[in-house]
Amino acid sequence: MKVHRWLLLTSLAASLLPALAIPSFRTKAKRNSSPFVQSDGTSFIVNGSKFRYVGTNAYWLPVLNTDEDIWNTLGNISAIGAKVIRTWAFNDVNAIPENGTWFQLVQNGTVSINEGPNGLQRLDTVIQMAQQRGLYVILSLTNNWFPQASTSGTGTSLRTRNGSPSVTLPRNYLSNDYGSDQFQYLRCSLIVVTGGMDMYVRQFGQNYHDQFYTDQNILNAFKNFTTQVVSRYVNNPAVFSWEIANDARCASTLPASSSCTTETVTQWHATIAEHILSIDPNHLVSSGTQGFMCTDCPKLYPLTPPPAPQPSPAPGTKKRSAPVTSRQILRKRSESRRLSREAALRRGTLPQNGVRVRGRWASTATRRQQSQGVGSSYDGSYGVDSQDIMNIPGIGFGTFQVFPDQDTYVPYDPNLSQYDNLVNQGVDWITSQAQSASAVGKPLIMTSFGLVTQANSADFVPFNMSTAIDPYGATNQQQIDAYSTWLNTSVSSNVAGMIQYQWGQMNLTAETGTTISPGLTGISPSPGTTGTTPSSTTTNTTQSSDTTGFSPNDGYSSNSNANGVQQVMSSTAQNIASD
Numbered sequence: 340m341k342v343h344r345w346l347l348l349t350s351l352a353a354s355l356l357p358a359l360a361i362p363s364f365r366t367k368a369k370r371n372s373s374p375f376v377q378s379d380g381t382s383f384i385v386n387g388s389k390f391r392y393v394g395t396n397a398y399w400l401p402v403l404n405t406d407e408d409i410w411n412t413l414g415n416i417s418a419i420g421a422k423v424i425r426t427w428a429f430n431d432v433n434a435i436p437e438n439g440t441w442f443q444l445v446q447n448g449t450v451s452i453n454e455g456p457n458g459l460q461r462l463d464t465v466i467q468m469a470q471q472r473g474l475y476v477i478l479s480l481t482n483n484w485f486p487q488a489s490t491s492g493t494g495t496s497l498r499t500r501n502g503s504p505s506v507t508l509p510r511n512y513l514s515n516d517y518g519s520d521q522f523q524y525l526r527c528s529l530i531v532v533t534g535g536m537d538m539y540v541r542q543f544g545q546n547y548h549d550q551f552y553t554d555q556n557i558l559n560a561f562k563n564f565t566t567q568v569v570s571r572y573v574n575n576p577a578v579f580s581w582e583i584a585n586d587a588r589c590a591s592t593l594p595a596s597s598s599c600t601t602e603t604v605t606q607w608h609a610t611i612a613e614h615i616l617s618i619d620p621n622h623l624v625s626s627g628t629q630g631f632m633c634t635d636c637p638k639l640y641p642l643t644p645p646p647a648p649q650p651s652p653a654p655g656t657k658k659r660s661a662p663v664t665s666r667q668i669l670r671k672r673s674e675s676r677r678l679s680r681e682a683a684l685r686r687g688t689l690p691q692n693g694v695r696v697r698g699r700w701a702s703t704a705t706r707r708q709q710s711q712g713v714g715s716s717y718d719g720s721y722g723v724d725s726q727d728i729m730n731i732p733g734i735g736f737g738t739f740q741v742f743p744d745q746d747t748y749v750p751y752d753p754n755l756s757q758y759d760n761l762v763n764q765g766v767d768w769i770t771s772q773a774q775s776a777s778a779v780g781k782p783l784i785m786t787s788f789g790l791v792t793q794a795n796s797a798d799f800v801p802f803n804m805s806t807a808i809d810p811y812g813a814t815n816q817q818q819i820d821a822y823s824t825w826l827n828t829s830v831s832s833n834v835a836g837m838i839q840y841q842w843g844q845m846n847l848t849a850e851t852g853t854t855i856s857p858g859l860t861g862i863s864p865s866p867g868t869t870g871t872t873p874s875s876t877t878t879n880t881t882q883s884s885d886t887t888g889f890s891p892n893d894g895y896s897s898n899s900n901a902n903g904v905q906q907v908m909s910s911t912a913q914n915i916a917s918d
């Protein structure tokens with residue numbers, strides 16, 4: 340019964356299938372010589388060849404103050420062998436800022452787009468220069484997040500681990516205000532804040548985060564923005580793909596309504612994917628979720644049963660995996676605990692210490708206890724069923740993110756060290772995602788992965804985590820080893836793109852009232868591979884006499900020096916290039 344559950348769901352949900360007229364060649368492209376990124380069902384194809392890559396996030400590229408800064412940053416990124424950058428194609432404000440970049444004014448139920456030199460022309464520059472540097476760009480169209488107290492009193496006011504409220508960071512820091520609609524007074528000047536889903540919800544007079552997905556006026560406004568940005572780059576092969584949203588979920592700073600389910604979020608992705616493809620037939624579209632699954636939720640896009648086993652599959656056909664199921668997850672966990680216990684016993688290193696206090700997002704939907712069932716990453720707690728979303732016809736490939744400092748993918752094994760648990764979290768999540776993508780039959784990208792180091796921990800905005808754990812974070816060498824392990828796991832699991840979170844750049848041009856402001860530090864200058872600087876000695880995020888600018892750091896930036904992280908990325912890029 341359980342084993343064949345998906346067969347039943349196929350017939351149950353068949354009537355729910357929206358009539359999407361996406362031709363199948365979009366996801367099963369023939370190997371032609373198109374310069375646009377295409378998919379053959381497991382890999383990306385560019386210019387007729389397989390395209391597998393290492394890349395980096397730099398969401399702040401369009402808000403840098405000079406073209407030279409963009410050019411240098413892209414040059415530094417390209418120099419390590421990265422081929423793809425992931426950045427924000429949105430920058431919403433609720434009032435026009437005095438200085439700095441903004442793309443869209445979302446105000447009192449109306450929207451208008453800034454096509455001027457401090458508007459979408461900045462994004463034009465990023466894309467043009469990326470192309471000149473040989474880089475492809477993944478463009479994300481909105482953001483789930485703004486982890487700051489809402490005006491209605493729900494939500495949480497967040498702090499970096501050194502104690503400063505995240506709102507003292509300039510506009511366009513991810514952990515500050517890529518997603519709010521409040522005015523904040525900072526150093527006696529009125530600053531305008533930037534938006535994501537919650538800004539639309541508030542400015543359109545609504546109350547729940549998920550009204551972003553369902554309110555018709557908001558949908559129209561977001562489609563309008565999407566139309567204008569997407570049309571701008573329809574014919575540009577430097578755009579790798581359109582990402583519908585960073586990390587869409589039922590809840591954010593604004594809470595979820597009681598009616599939000601995984602189907603709400605899946606349906607919205609289907610609607611927006613169809614909208615994008617109606618404007619732009621050239622580029623692939625992806626979701627941008629963190630990859631949370633719901634093994635036992637009803638599906639809007641059920642998987643068709645795999646073909647009956649054949650004695651010898653036709654040459655060139657790849658075998659599809661079975662979808663991830665609850666039973667399989669639980670069986671795998673108990674087996675891996677048994678193996679690790681045996682290994683620890685052999686080594687004589689069965690640790691006695693307890694389970695680490697986990698970081699939590701401020702306003703996620705109710706979560707079940709980790710000890711029962713498959714846990715929040717697989718039970719639909721976040722309102723996301725990445726497998727159902729990946730199987731939407733208009734979605735070209737799967738995405739997931741690896742952040743074991745913020746999420747728990749498998750229960751902690753008390754018989755392993757904290758660090759080994761963190762590494763295993765990532766390995767388990769990557770292999771699970773790879774299985775899900777293989778079951779669906781689409782390529783897969785790890786759109787972000789990161790581990791907070793001690794040197795970076797002062798800048799980490801942990802959303803909702805006890806700050807009592809000190810020193811917090813991995814050593815630099817542990818971070819490098821974890822990244823190497825996750826990259827190797829991704830390579831052997833056929834993950835088609837591996838994108839680090841995130842690039843850090845120093846020596847940028849600082850200007851008052853912009854993201855890159857004078858007097859801010861943002862990257863712990865720890866290029867070595869052995870640093871174990873405790874967080875208490877790192878720089879104060881809001882205080883520095885330095886006049887050069889730093890790219891935003893929310894705890895994951897690695898700076899532009901040739902440090903160990905970049906060496907690991909670079910050598911992985913070389914390995915997959917010579918596949």
Ligand SMILES: *[C@@H]1O[C@H](CO)[C@@H](O)[C@H](O)[C@H]1NC(C)=O
Nearest residue numbers: 373374385386388390473576
């Ligand atoms: C594809 O071809 C175009 C045009 O020659 C080139 O600019 C681009 O770098 C190529 N992409 C890859 C991944 O080889």
Ligand SMILES: *[C@@H]1O[C@H](CO)[C@@H](O)[C@H](O)[C@H]1NC(C)=O
Nearest residue numbers: 411412413414415418845846
């Ligand atoms: C890297 O950035 C620096 C500025 O910080 C610049 O001087 C240098 O030319 C860049 N390197 C490359 C390869 O573009």
Ligand SMILES: *[C@@H]1O[C@H](CO)[C@@H](O)[C@H](O)[C@H]1NC(C)=O
Nearest residue numbers: 445446447448449542543544
């Ligand atoms: C917002 O829009 C409504 C309806 O269009 C209008 O009545 C109201 O005056 C506007 N409020 C502000 C603050 O502009």
Ligand SMILES: *[C@@H]1O[C@H](CO)[C@@H](O)[C@H](O)[C@H]1NC(C)=O
Nearest residue numbers: 449450451452559560563564
């Ligand atoms: C769509 O965007 C344009 C340009 O910014 C704006 O003039 C128009 O009012 C928008 N339409 C809707 C329905 O929001």
Ligand SMILES: *[C@@H]1O[C@H](CO)[C@@H](O)[C@H](O)[C@H]1NC(C)=O
Nearest residue numbers: 676677680684689752753754
């Ligand atoms: C940890 O190891 C001990 C001793 O072998 C065992 O009794 C216990 O069940 C293990 N705990 C887990 C969670 O595997």
Ligand SMILES: *[C@@H]1O[C@H](CO)[C@@H](O)[C@H](O)[C@H]1NC(C)=O
Nearest residue numbers: 494495496699701802803804
């Ligand atoms: C943090 O999470 C805990 C447990 O979920 C909750 O009890 C607490 O209220 C949260 N703290 C804040 C400041 O939101």
Ligand SMILES: *[C@@H]1O[C@H](CO)[C@@H](O)[C@H](O)[C@H]1NC(C)=O
Nearest residue numbers: 820821823824825826827914
């Ligand atoms: C990852 O693979 C590379 C290349 O095979 C290897 O040199 C490296 O040691 C591996 N990393 C880890 C952590 O095992």
Ligand SMILES: *[C@@H]1O[C@H](CO)[C@@H](O)[C@H](O)[C@H]1NC(C)=O
Nearest residue numbers: 845846847864885886887888
């Ligand atoms: C870049 O910034 C770092 C940190 O502020 C500084 O030590 C270094 O001298 C700067 N390099 C250049 C070329 O300005």
Ligand SMILES: *[C@@H]1O[C@H](CO)[C@@H](O)[C@H](O)[C@H]1NC(C)=O
Nearest residue numbers: 437438528529850851852853
């Ligand atoms: C905007 O820039 C000018 C010139 O640098 C500066 O004097 C002003 O304070 C800035 N405005 C804000 C709000 O920071």
Ligand SMILES: *[C@@H]1O[C@H](CO)[C@@H](O)[C@H](O)[C@H]1NC(C)=O
Nearest residue numbers: 501502503879880881882883
């Ligand atoms: C960080 O800088 C701010 C602003 O200068 C200051 O008020 C605060 O006390 C500093 N915090 C620490 C931990 O040094």
